[in-house]
Structure formats: C-alpha cells, structure tokens
Amino acid sequence: MARWEPGAQERLRAAALTLFAERGYESTTAAEIAESTGLTERTFFRHFTDKREVLFHGQDLFQATFTDAVTAAPENAPVVEVVRFALRSAAEQFFPDERRPYSRLRQTIITANVALQERESLKMAWLAGAIATALRERGVREPQATLAAQSAVTVFVVAFDRWIAPTETRALADIETEIWDELRSLTTGSLTTPA
C-alpha cells in the first residue's frame, strides 16, 4: 500500500544527482535511484514522471519567483529596473549560498548530456516568455517587453555560470549587478575590441 514517506522527494533527488554524477545520466535508472535510497520505484514515480524530471522539477515555482517580482516591482520604475528587481528577488529566494553545491553538481550533469542541455535551453526560453508576459501585463509594449525579458535571461545565465564557477564566493545577486553594468557598457558602445 502506498504510504507517505517523509522527505522522500528530497532523498530521491539527492540520490539521483549523486548517481548521475558517478555513473552518468544515461546509465542511471529510476529503479536504481529508488533502490539507493531504500525506497521503491513506485515511490519514485509518485514524485517524478521520469528521471529527467528530477533535474527540472519545480520549474513553475522557479518561473513564478521572477514573474511575481515583475508584478510587485514599484510603479513607474524604468523597465530595466523592473527586470533587475525580478532577477535580484529570484537570486535571493532561489539561489542562497547553501544551494551553490547542488547547483554546481546539477550543472556538471547537464553539461555532460546534449539532451539535458536542450531541455535547459528550453527552460530559459520559457522563462523569457513568462517574464515578457508579466511585463506586458504591467503595460510594457513590444518590442520592449521581449527585449527586457530576453536581456534578463541573458544576464541571469551569464551570472549563474560565474556563480557556480569553482572559486566564486560572491552572491548571485551581486554578480548580476556587475553583468547588468557590462550589458549597459556593451549597448552604449563603450566596450572596444582589443584586436
């Protein structure tokens, strides 16, 4: 009989990441993940539709952290400040320092597998779409809404990549601030090619 397993989802996720990193994503089965935690395969499938889902679970919540902040940003704020506020909120809520080891491990697994990279690209494309929708709901017109949303995702991806670098210790929100400044320098033409 199915019964509630306290913390089963978290145990399964931790076990999955360890196995994916050790044996490779392709070579690991849902049954092996369940077994390594002492849970049944049936319990695994009560929590996740498939093994890929372990790495992408919680995407709605992740996306809502950004879009809720877009909605909550001060009235009449410049569009760029609205998306900067959204990125900062998401960084603080979703990516505290304690999460960095998990994020590093997850990224290593994704980088090793082309299909997972495609899935991650798609997640970012959906995030941009969701932010653009939230901006339009605030009355931001096109093409500004799409430009702002895509730029926000670009800054997030570049900053996240630095955040998980081996020796990096700064908070994600601080790195994002630096990357936004780089983006502004870029678009105003103050960055010159050295060669």
Add this chain to the structure above:
Amino acid sequence: MARWEPGAQERLRAAALTLFAERGYESTTAAEIAESTGLTERTFFRHFTDKREVLFHGQDLFQATFTDAVTAAPENAPVVEVVRFALRSAAEQFFPDERRPYSRLRQTIITANVALQERESLKMAWLAGAIATALRERGVREPQATLAAQSAVTVFVVAFDRWIAPTETRALADIETEIWDELRSLTTGSLTTPA
C-alpha cells in the same frame, strides 16, 4: 540509377512548405513531398536526411554569414558595432525582400508545431554560441563575448518577427537598427513602465 535532377532541392523544398502549410507538418510524409514534385522518395533522401531538415537545411551557411562578418568587422570597433555589422551583413545576404514570403510561410509552419519551435530555439542558441566564439577569437573577453552574442540574437529574433509581420515592408537591416536603439534605451534605463 541515381541521376542529377536540376533544381531538385529547391523544388522539394517549395513542395514541402506548401504541403506542410496545407495539411500540417505532422501529416505530411517525405514520400508525399517527393511525389508532388514528380521526384522519387530516394531523391528526397539524397537531399535531406528527414522532412524536418527541409526547414533547417543550410544552418551552417546561415551561421557562417554572421561569424564571417564578426571576423571581417573593422579592428578596434566597439563590440556592439561588430555584432551590429554582423547582423546587417546576414540580413542583406540571407534575407533580401524576395525571401520574405518564404520566411513568412516557414514561420507559420514552425509556430504551429511545438517540436519545430524547440528546434528553432536550439538553432538560435547555437547561433549565439557561434557568434560568441567568433568574438573571443577577435580577443573579446568574457562575459562581454557572450553578452554581445546573446544580445545580437535577441535583436535578430525580435527584428525578424517584425520583418515577417503581414503589413511590414521595411528591410530587415533597418528594423534591426531600430531594435538596437530600443535595446540601448532599455539598458540605460530611459524606458519607463507606464503602469
């Protein structure tokens, strides 16, 4: 015996687009595409690996139009000018006015199918990666190379979307100029949310 069919590839492509638009992408087979042009299925597969390839054929050439221009841009040009130059070169070589009806039809087919949308997203992600690589080869450091490449792709996608709009008549390169200006206004904070 296999023989060379003059213009076979273009005839197959035109027939495929017509059938995809009329019957839907999923419902059209490679055999039907070949048949409607009076060619054999075998000839179809000499030109395309599968029916999806008809819509994504020539991606290397498309990408090279951008990256060759990055390489050829004037020395010491601001990074943003290098990518603006690349977008303008690609627009002029790849998307002259005569191509607009084809681009509109292709987009209609892609918009109707989620798997094709994913493939198109991936094509854009690869394009950004290729532009970033070409920029690094010019000596542009990170994160500027990635920021510039991603921004270029964002501007291209937004401008392209306007270029294929039903009543649009301007050249793609002119629309891109306008979108770059919008992006600069966005990042410098001069765009205010109305609500």
